Amino acid sequence: xxxxxxxxxxxxxxxxxxxxxxxxxxxxxxxxxxxxxxxxxxxxxxxxxxxxxxxxxxxxxxxxxxxxxxxxxxxxxxxxxxxxxxxxxxxxxxxxxxxxxxxxxxxxxxxxxxxxxxxxxxxxxxxxxxxxxxxxxxxxxxxxxxxxxxxxxxxxxxxxxxxxxxxxxxxxxxxxxxxxxxxxxxxxxxxxxxxxxxxxxxxxxxxxxxxxxxxxxxxxxxxxxxxxxxxxxxxxxxxxxxxxxxxxxxxxxxxxxxxxxxxxxxxxxxxxxxxxxxxxxxxxxxxxxxxxxxxxxxxxxxxxxxxxxxxxxxxxxxxxxxxxxxxxxxxxxxxxxxxxxxxxxxxxxxxxxxxxxxxxxxxxxxxxxxxxxxxxxxxxxxxxxxxxxxxxxxxxxxxxxxxxxxxxxxxxxxxxxxxxxxxxxxxxx
Amino acid sequence: xxxxxxxxxxxxxxxxxxxxxxxxxxxxxxxxxxxxxxxxxxxxxxxxxxxxxxxxxxxxxxxxxxxxxxxxxxxxxxxxxxxxxxxxxxxxxxxxxxxxxxxxxxxxxxxxxxxxxxxxxxxxxxxxxxxxxxxxxxxxxxxxxxxxxxxxxxxxxxxxxxxxxxxxxxxxxxxxxxxxxxxxxxxxxxxxxxxxxxxxxxxxxxxxxxxxxxxxxxxxxxxxxxxxxxxxxxxxxxxxxxxxxxxxxxxxxxxxxxxxxxxxxxxxxxxxxxxxxxxxx
Numbered sequence: 001x002x003x004x005x006x007x008x009x010x011x012x013x014x015x016x017x018x019x020x021x022x023x024x025x026x027x028x029x030x031x032x033x034x035x036x037x038x039x040x041x042x043x044x045x046x047x048x049x050x051x052x053x054x055x056x057x058x059x060x061x062x063x064x065x066x067x068x069x070x071x072x073x074x075x076x077x078x079x080x081x082x083x084x085x086x087x088x089x090x091x092x093x094x095x096x097x098x099x100x101x102x103x104x105x106x107x108x109x110x111x112x113x114x115x116x117x118x119x120x121x122x123x124x125x126x127x128x129x130x131x132x133x134x135x136x137x138x139x140x141x142x143x144x145x146x147x148x149x150x151x152x153x154x155x156x157x158x159x160x161x162x163x164x165x166x167x168x169x170x171x172x173x174x175x176x177x178x179x180x181x182x183x184x185x186x187x188x189x190x191x192x193x194x195x196x197x198x199x200x201x202x203x204x205x206x207x208x209x210x211x212x213x214x215x216x217x218x219x220x221x222x223x224x225x226x227x228x229x230x231x232x233x234x235x236x237x238x239x240x241x242x243x244x245x246x247x248x249x250x251x252x253x254x255x256x257x258x259x260x261x262x263x264x265x266x267x268x269x270x271x272x273x274x275x276x277x278x279x280x281x282x283x284x285x286x287x288x289x290x291x292x293x294x295x296x297x298x299x300x301x302x303x304x305x306x307x308x309x310x311x312x313x314x315x316x317x318x319x320x321x322x323x324x325x326x327x328x329x330x331x332x333x334x335x336x337x338x339x340x341x342x343x344x345x346x347x348x349x350x351x352x353x354x355x356x357x358x359x360x361x362x363x364x365x366x367x368x369x370x371x372x373x374x375x376x377x378x379x380x381x382x383x384x385x386x387x388x389x390x391x392x393x394x395x396x397x398x399x400x401x402x403x404x405x406x407x408x409x410x411x412x413x414x415x416x417x418x419x420x421x422x423x424x425x426x427x428x429x
Numbered sequence: 430x431x432x433x434x435x436x437x438x439x440x441x442x443x444x445x446x447x448x449x450x451x452x453x454x455x456x457x458x459x460x461x462x463x464x465x466x467x468x469x470x471x472x473x474x475x476x477x478x479x480x481x482x483x484x485x486x487x488x489x490x491x492x493x494x495x496x497x498x499x500x501x502x503x504x505x506x507x508x509x510x511x512x513x514x515x516x517x518x519x520x521x522x523x524x525x526x527x528x529x530x531x532x533x534x535x536x537x538x539x540x541x542x543x544x545x546x547x548x549x550x551x552x553x554x555x556x557x558x559x560x561x562x563x564x565x566x567x568x569x570x571x572x573x574x575x576x577x578x579x580x581x582x583x584x585x586x587x588x589x590x591x592x593x594x595x596x597x598x599x600x601x602x603x604x605x606x607x608x609x610x611x612x613x614x615x616x617x618x619x620x621x622x623x624x625x626x627x628x629x630x631x632x633x634x635x636x637x638x639x640x641x642x643x644x645x646x647x648x649x650x651x652x653x654x655x656x657x658x659x660x661x662x663x664x665x666x667x668x669x670x671x672x673x674x675x676x677x678x679x680x681x682x683x684x685x686x687x688x689x690x691x692x693x694x695x696x697x698x699x700x701x702x703x704x705x706x707x708x709x710x
Binding site for chain 2: 074075078129130131133134136137138140141143144145146147148149151152155217220221223225226232234235236237238239240241242243244245246247249250251252253254259261294299302303306326345351355357358361362365382385386389390395398399402405406409410413414
């Protein structure tokens with residue numbers, strides 16, 4: 001780098017950078033009057049428009065209000081996050097200003113003529129086009145996705161619950177107390193671990209069953225001798241075609257203990273008409289896994305069918321020559337090829353069921369209730385969070401559990417994506 | 430008819446037995462709900478799959494705006510789904526095109542952000558969405574739902590679309606640029622027409638996701654006439670503990686049939702889209 005420094009006979013880049021501490025002045029120094037004016041006006045209006053918000057916003061974010069008659073903690077929290085976002089955007093413009101002054105100064109040091117206004121305009125339109133196109137989507141993303149995530153992260157460090165709810169009371173920062181409570185207070189700890197255990201069993205049980213059934217039926221239907229292929233395949237797809245919330249509610253009716261058809265028509269034949277599907281957690285869990293298998297296998301079936309049709313027949317013929325049995329052919333040819341082609345999608349099925357709120361909530365509301373914990377007997381993490389938020393107003397705790405849940409999902413997903421192509425693609429570099 | 434060996438015969442017989450059992454398991458709930466919807470009376474006590482004197486009265490009740498908000502829910506749902514679909518497709522095409530065709534400062538970080546965001550389901554932040562909507566006065570409006578669905582659809586679908594746009598040769602853009610076409614014209618007249626298959630997939634996904642969503646609609650919508658079908662149907666069955674089950678059955682049938690037909694006719698798009706999403710990441 002030292003050699004390069006010597007090539008410059010002038011120091012325009014450093015002077016321009018230093019002057020740019022007040023945005024615009026570096027550009028003035030570079031004789032780019034319009035651009036400098038633009039930066040200056042942008043900065044000035046930023047301060048005029050947001051100086052109050054920034055002062056007040058950071059104050060609110062730090063204190064969360066001091067007087068419950070005037071201050072609404074949650075409003076202050078939201079305004080605080082807004083302030084942070086505005087500040088970050090402002091800093092981005094400021095850095096852009098510094099960069100620009102330095103770059104143009106460097107051009108002058110190298111005796112390259114600075115761009116004319118016309119060229120600058122063309123640069124802006126050409127180089128700015130992707131930014132221009134992304135702005136609407138990106139703004140929406142900031143406000144409906146990133147904003148809520150920041151809000152939940154901050155909320156998990158507060159004591160926001162029914163008793164501290166504004167407007168009558170103030171919410172306070174309590175550090176990691178929510179996380180500690182979940183692991184230290186017996187009722188929370190027991191609930192958390194029993195919900196987590198069932199979430200894991202549910203995720204693995206239901207997903208593995210639906211994948212196994214899907215693959216099994218796809219292989220079964222791949223026998224050329226089966227008649228009526230088209231209509232049978234269509235029927236097998238039906239559970240996927242009907243919206244899941246409809247099917248789940250229908251199942252809730254079918255398993256109903258007073259009028260449901262499962263007890264009244266089917267199990268009555270075996271004298272089991274009093275099976276407690278909705279009141280005994282073990283039965284509800286069994287029913288839930290069966291229902292999710294019913295709902296989930298058609299997608300796997302359709303996907304695996306596509307893969308099977310692309311496996312060359314020669315492989316099986318060669319195996320026949322060697323005298324392989326059906327099971328051997330399945331284990332050594334079909335299964336490896338299918339799993340290799342579909343593994344990433346299979347993993348997304350697991351993450352989907354991990355957060356499968358619909359089936360848990362719509363079937364039995366996460367119930368039945370269980371003594372000694374504050375979640376229902378079949379609640380998974382996401383439905384427990386829903387109940388904590390919507391019925392018991394334990395917002396801070398719910399946010400902390402959301403953080404734990406997101407951590408699990410992101411860990412699994414990152415582990416998966418590191419193994420897929422797009423991570424190694426050169427255009428990510 | 431070909432002659433099969435004995436082992437083959439047993440194998441085929443077993444296969445057919447499995448198929449018949451599966452068909453029964455799949456069709457039973459469907460037949461049961463269709464049968465229930467024709468049952469006279471409100472509850473199901475003493476009913477059967479083939480009712481003795483079937484009636485259309487439940488369907489008539491649903492179509493009567495004075496007795497039920499069902500048609501309103503249908504209209505709300507379609508409105509939300511179609512608007513979400515339109516906004517999402519526009520925004521997703523814009524962002525995906527930028528990511529696919531331009532190399533700009535922040536591109537790599539942007540792609541990483543999208544990759545991480547698509548892993549977290551957007552309803553995980555449901556407390557925040559509820560509090561924000563409450564604060565901005567958007568609680569109990571369809572606008573809030575459309576915004577949340579559209580924002581939530583951007584990361585994953587942008588990835589899908591970008592993957593597809595990457596396969597369209599860049600030479601096409603360059604030759605158009607030689608002929609004097611501007612950036613927007615290349616996007617609109619060259620690239621988008623070639624991306625039609627993926628636009629179809631994204632449209633389907635962004636239409637069907639709000640249709641089947643329950644949790645966000647349940648949080649944000651507070652009054653009966655604003656409900657979507659998922660929330661309305663749930664209230665119908667949970668409010669009265671089965672005393673209006675036949676009405677609910679008719680409502681379910683009217684949702685399931687059109688969506689199932691739509692789905693079956695477009696099924697190949699779903700499979701290709703989901704497969705591309707999983708492998709391309």
